[in-house]
Amino acid sequence: MMRSLRLAGMVLALGALVAAAPAAQSDDPHAYAMRIPIVVGSRSTVQRLAIPAAALAASRTANLADVRVFDAADRPMPIARVAPAAGPAQRYDLVTLPILGAADALTITGVSLRLDGEGHARATQIDGTPAGRPTDSVILGVLLDTRAIKQSARALLLDADMPEAQPVTFTVEASADLKDWRPLAEQVVYRTPGHTPPRLNLGDTALENEYIRITWRAASRLLAPVTVRKAVLLTRPAAAAAVSIAASLPPLGDAHAAEFAMPSASALDTIQIVPTGTDMIIPVRIFGRDDRERSWTLLGTGTAVAAITSATATRSIALDGGPYRMIRIEADARSAGFTSPPLIHLGFSPRAILFVAAGKPPYILASGRAGATDLYLPAETVMTQASNGSVSSATVQAPQGTLQLAAVSDANALRRQMLLWSILLVATALLATMAWRVWKHGIASRAGPNS
Structure with a gap:
């Protein structure tokens, strides 16, 4: 018990020392992968800057915590995030128009195969007669008239019946002339008892005076027909261009x-x-x-x-x-x-920041440092430095060029290989030890107590 208390006290003391220790390295602009010159506006100390694609591509943190603005003395300037503008989602109830097709267009009455003198097939013949006017039809899919919708399609909610415990693949396509179709989404839906309506994600696809077609299929014959009674299209206003x-x-x-x-x-x-x-x-x-x-x-x-x-x-x-x-x-x-x-x-997605140009110009935008600390301030705090609430627009001289993408490397492959070899070596050593003990015990047993 006393030993456990002493160990806990050592751990707490070590944690206090680590917490009280100063940072190992100050924020250095040269530690960032990308540095871009900034041209500030002249009307206000508070500047609004749209982050260029090069800086977004260089960022090593998902929340852009490694984005900084430095002055000529390498001092970081106060910065704040600008909330991206997002329009409200909207719902459109759409009537489904069935797409019909004939169940059987040809009735086959016989098949004949002609063979040559050596027994090899040289020609085949199908003796069939077209059936009369098709009397049966099946629903091949549904059509949605979305030509009046000018927003980005985010998802489709289907009021549908489908077989239980059988994966069904839904395909969503768009067309302006009902002839040439472009794919929007393909998704496998598995129905369970008490399932929620199928949701087909469309990924904010812009609709341009087009129809939407939904078809479905399964890996084997459908155990029950698929019926789509109604569809709800979830949209949002078109966002700013990426x-x-x-x-x-x-x-x-x-x-x-x-x-x-x-x-x-x-x-x-x-x-x-x-x-x-x-x-x-x-x-x-x-x-x-x-x-x-x-x-x-x-x-x-x-x-x-x-x-x-x-x-x-x-x-x-x-x-x-x-x-x-x-x-x-x-x-x-x-x-x-x-x-x-x-x-x-x-x-x-477009991103922007506010920063206070209170240092020595020129300023630079830095991005690309793994593990950087998030130093963003609330936007209202930064805005206290804006005279009459005005904000100027800063610009950047974004570098021109093409980003060279690297092939995917399996960084954990060597680690996994070393782990497997370690397990194999340990297992081999254990087997060898067990075999040696069995052999030694056998020798001792054959020698007897008088040896």
Whole structure:
């Protein structure tokens, strides 16, 4: 008991010494990966600065805790976060229009096979007669008229019946002419007793005077029909355009997959993929995960389209998910894939800060330091230094260039290998010890008590 009390006292004393110790290193702007010059406005001491994509891509913390503003004397200036503007979510109750198709269009009455003299099949013939006018029809999907909705589609809530305990894959597509369809989402839904209505995430896809089509399928024959009675579309007003930075992928190891390590701890908002070489149009899916021990999480779907001219704008793919350390671009298996690495642009949600320009100019914006302490102040505290409540807009001279993305490296592979070898060596040593003891006991038993 006394020994436990002495040990607890030593631990508490050690904790007090660590807490009272000064910081090992002061905040040094040269310890940050990215440093960008700032041009301050002239009307106010308090400046509002939109963080450029290069600084967002360099950040090593998810909440941008490693963003700083330094003056010419390397002193950090007081800063505050600017809350991002977010519109309220809205709901639209949509009537489902059935998409019908014939259940059986051809009745087969017989199959014949013609063989040559050597017994090899040279020709086949199907003796069938088209059935009369189809009398039975099945529902192949539902159509939603969303042409009047000009906002970003976030999710679909379905009032639907579906078989229990059977995974059903729902596919959501959009089209302006009911002929050419672009994929919005594909999601597997598993119904359990007392299940909630299926929610299909659309990843804030912008609707442009389009219809939405929902179809479904299963790996085997459906045990019960799927019926979608009503759909509710959740939207929000279109947010400010993402700030993006051009990036180059590492060499492809697979024509249908490109993986890279995210250079930033910030979540990707969009990704733009432009095929190169002879590649033209490739349906893609975007996945994310934190390490190789986890499964891939679907972040968004879309189409990579080559730019025909310099004025051709390729649609960015909206991503719905948090920050991930690894990103995978997967081409549709039915396509030829990528013959060369595509060009990409990484898009981040717009972020801004307030800072007090109370030091010695010029000022720099610094970003990119793992483990940095969060030094943000409340915005109202920073605004006490604004004369008449006015704020000036500062700008940055963002560096031009292309971000070089690195291939995914398994940093834990060596550690896991060493752990496995250690376990193997320990197990071998234990077996050897047990075998030696058994052998020694056997020798002693054969020698007898008189030996």
